[in-house]
Amino acid sequence: MAGSGTFSEIIDGDVYKYYVDGQWNKSSSGKSVPIINPTTRKTHYKVQACTQEEVNNVIDSAKKAQKLWAKTPLWKRAELLHKAAAILKENKAPIAECLVKEIAKPAKDAVTEVVRSGDLVSYCAEEGVRILGEGKFLVSDSFPGNDRTKYCLTSKIPLGVVLAIPPFNYPVNLAISKIAPALIAGNSIVLKPPTQGAVAALHMVHCFHLAGFPKGLIGCVTGKGSEIGDFLTMHPGVNCISFTGGDTGISISRKAGMIPLQMELGGKDACIVLEDADLDLAAANIVKGGFSYSGQRCTAVKVVLVMEKVASSLVKKVNEKVAKLTVGPPEDNCDITPVVTESSANFVEGLVKDAKEKKATFCQEYKREGNLIWPLLLDNVRPDMRIAWEEPFGPVLPVIRIKTVEEGIHHCNASNFGLQGCVFTSDINKAIMISDAMETGTVQINSAPARGPDHFPFQGLKDSGIGSQGITNSIHIMTKVKTTVINLPAPSYTMG
Ligand code: G3P
Numbered sequence: 417m418a419g420s421g422t423f424s425e426i427i428d429g430d431v432y433k434y435y436v437d438g439q440w441n442k443s444s445s446g447k448s449v450p451i452i453n454p455t456t457r458k459t460h461y462k463v464q465a466c467t468q469e470e471v472n473n474v475i476d477s478a479k480k481a482q483k484l485w486a487k488t489p490l491w492k493r494a495e496l497l498h499k500a501a502a503i504l505k506e507n508k509a510p511i512a513e514c515l516v517k518e519i520a521k522p523a524k525d526a527v528t529e530v531v532r533s534g535d536l537v538s539y540c541a542e543e544g545v546r547i548l549g550e551g552k553f554l555v556s557d558s559f560p561g562n563d564r565t566k567y568c569l570t571s572k573i574p575l576g577v578v579l580a581i582p583p584f585n586y587p588v589n590l591a592i593s594k595i596a597p598a599l600i601a602g603n604s605i606v607l608k609p610p611t612q613g614a615v616a617a618l619h620m621v622h623c624f625h626l627a628g629f630p631k632g633l634i635g636c637v638t639g640k641g642s643e644i645g646d647f648l649t650m651h652p653g654v655n656c657i658s659f660t661g662g663d664t665g666i667s668i669s670r671k672a673g674m675i676p677l678q679m680e681l682g683g684k685d686a687c688i689v690l691e692d693a694d695l696d697l698a699a700a701n702i703v704k705g706g707f708s709y710s711g712q713r714c715t716a717v718k719v720v721l722v723m724e725k726v727a728s729s730l731v732k733k734v735n736e737k738v739a740k741l742t743v744g745p746p747e748d749n750c751d752i753t754p755v756v757t758e759s760s761a762n763f764v765e766g767l768v769k770d771a772k773e774k775k776a777t778f779c780q781e782y783k784r785e786g787n788l789i790w791p792l793l794l795d796n797v798r799p800d801m802r803i804a805w806e807e808p809f810g811p812v813l814p815v816i817r818i819k820t821v822e823e824g825i826h827h828c829n830a831s832n833f834g835l836q837g838c839v840f841t842s843d844i845n846k847a848i849m850i851s852d853a854m855e856t857g858t859v860q861i862n863s864a865p866a867r868g869p870d871h872f873p874f875q876g877l878k879d880s881g882i883g884s885q886g887i888t889n890s891i892h893i894m895t896k897v898k899t900t901v902i903n904l905p906a907p908s909y910t911m912g
Contacts, residue, residue: 419615422507426622431462432614434638435621436470437477438631443470449611449640454520454754454787455745461518461615463638468647474606474635475653478577481632482604486574488630490548493600494541500627501537504530504592507623511588514616519584520746520753520787521709533592533620536870540887543871544600547891548572567902572895574602575676576655579648581668583661584756585712587613588620593870594658594678595624595634597890603656607636608648610661612756614638646671656894660714666879678883678893680876682807683714683835685865686828688850689722689730690821693840697862699733701838705864706813707741707791710752712760714880715836715865718807719797720815721824727817731795734815735779738791754787755810761787764810768792770802776814805831821850829855834877836865857881 419427426433426440431448433440443464453460485493504511512526521529556566580594587609595605609617621636637644641664649657649668658678659665665681687705689698705717722730744750755761761784768782777795784790789811797804797814804814804827818824828837838860839850851859857875858865867874867885875884883893 421510422626423510423619423622426618431464432618432638434464434466434470434474435618435625435634435636436474436632437635438625440622443467443639449614449638451518451612451615452757453517454612454756455747457758457786461514463611463614463618466637466639466644468644471637471644471647471651472653474637475577475651477632478604478606478635479653481630482574482576482602485599485604485630485633486602488602490545490600493602494545496627496629497537497541497596497600500624500629501534501541503623503626504537504620505534507619508534511616511619514619515588515613516746518615519587519612519756522746522749522751522753524749525709526746529586529589532868532870533589536589536592536887537596539871540596540600540891543887544597544891547888548601548895565904565906567904569900569902571898572601572892573898575894575896576603577653578603578605578656578658578894579651579654580605580607581649581657581659581661582607582609582613582617584610584612585709585714586660587617590660591617591620593885593887593890597887598656598658598894599629599633601891601894603894604633605635606648606654607634608644609636609638611638611640658890658894663879665881669882676883676893678885678890680714680835680874680881680885681879682833683716683865683876683880684718684805684807684831684833685715685835685856686824686831686837686854687717687720687864688821688824688828688837688839689720689726690839690841690843690846691723691725692842693726694842694862695726695730695733698840699730699737701840701862701864702730702734702813703737703741705838705866707738707752707811710755710789710811711813712755712809715867717813717838717864719804719827720813721818721827722815723821724817724819727815731779731793731815734793738780738793741791743788743790752788752791752811755789756787758787760809761789764789764808764812767803767806767808768794768812771797771814774798774801776801776803799827807833821846825850825853829853832879835880836860838863838865857884
């Protein structure tokens with residue numbers, strides 16, 4: 417059970433503590449923030465409402481710890497990361513339980529998230545040892561007017577304190593994808609988990625605590641964004657921000673100072689289906705991509721753009737699969753579970769109402785109970801409908817019938833988002849031309865969009881983000897280049 421056994425230290429009464437300087441503490445605010453279970457819509461957990469002074473303490477402590485950590489040998493950093501990965505995986509059950517209760521992630525997927533995170537930590541440790549153990553050597557005669565009098569040595573050094581802000585939909589995995597590269601690269605971490613998902617994140621932090629990382633190197637504050645959000649992101653002690661979430665990321669990037677930013681915001685991932693596509697394969701991927709975790713993924717398929725000639729057959733195949741999706745509580749491993757908050761469900765409902773008024777074809781009846789929304793495919797969607805452009809982050813998927821491939825590419829590129837896209841066709845040449853034309857960070861050929869495998873580059877264009885993720889890219893973003901130039905005497909100098 418969450419909060420017991422291995423984790424009893426991290427809770428006081430019914431309120432989870434925050435983590436500072438290697439210790440689990442209560443906030444001096446005396447206040448807590450409730451975490452509402454999306455299924456029962458009742459308070460399930462409480463976390464500390466940290467104060468700005470406590471944020472200062474966490475950042476100060478992380479700053480001090482980082483100085484020593486930067487001098488710790490890479491193999492030693494990697495050893496601790498491997499240890500944390502093992503502890504994390506050993507505790508997959510209690511952490512997954514938190515994910516089920518806080519964010520209504522289906523039980524099986526919750527376990528997968530924790531295991532995937534452990535694997536990510538281990539891969540990151542290995543990758544870091546390799547790429548950070550290398551530097552470059554340059555000779556000046558490659559540049560005019562310099563002869564061979566200058567020799568340049570470069571290496572990668574850490575940035576300092578990395579602020580990690582993961583989203584509710586992967587509070588463990590998308591925290592880990594920031595924490596592990598930051599640590600292997602010699603940085604310290606301040607984690608601000610999302611409110612829904614904070615308890616799973618605190619359990620994950622405790623696994624790092626048990627692995628024996630130096631005190632202060634990892635800190636974790638919880639609380640209301642309105643109280644500590646701006647204070648954290650504008651804090652002069654923060655040297656890099658890695659954020660995944662909604663459009664708050666845009667305001668963070670405007671407020672943050674001159675520091676590296678790694679941001680993944682939303683997406684409106686388009687799925688283009690051509691006449692020569694394998695429609696069974698396309699339908700399977702559309703259902704998986706559009707409805708897994710109830711559509712609450714940045715990389716979910718969020719609009720299907722299908723050639724008119726095959727549209728009816730595709731829609732039929734998709735509907736057959738939608739009918740088989742199970743709907744209910746995450747504990748029962750249902751495919752469709754309640755969306756994270758009541759306001760998220762209301763937002764989805766607003767998009768559905770707009771589509772109804774504008775006469776989209778409803779392939780299923782719209783049904784909602786509390787935060788639980790039944791999967792819905794909307795056919796014959798037109799560009800004047802909100803659902804054609806906005807991301808529902810819920811189990812509702814629009815289909816737009818297109819006359820030409822160009823029309824599909826145009827719709828995709830007219831979006832302010834540019835995360836991923838996918839194309840289904842049996843013609844590889846066409847697929848590559850469409851991929852080149854789509855203004856997205858990644859295009860998947862004959863498969864649904866996805867961030868993983870976790871060492872692949874992952875990035876959004878336009879309002880979908882800045883900076884590339886994936887293990888190797890994250891390690892690079894969380895370091896800076898240090899150069900030392902050795903200057904030899906002028907060429908007139910003779911060696912005697
Ligand atoms: O929604 C967050 C985004 O990173 C999705 O990840 O693994 O579901 O493609 P994934």
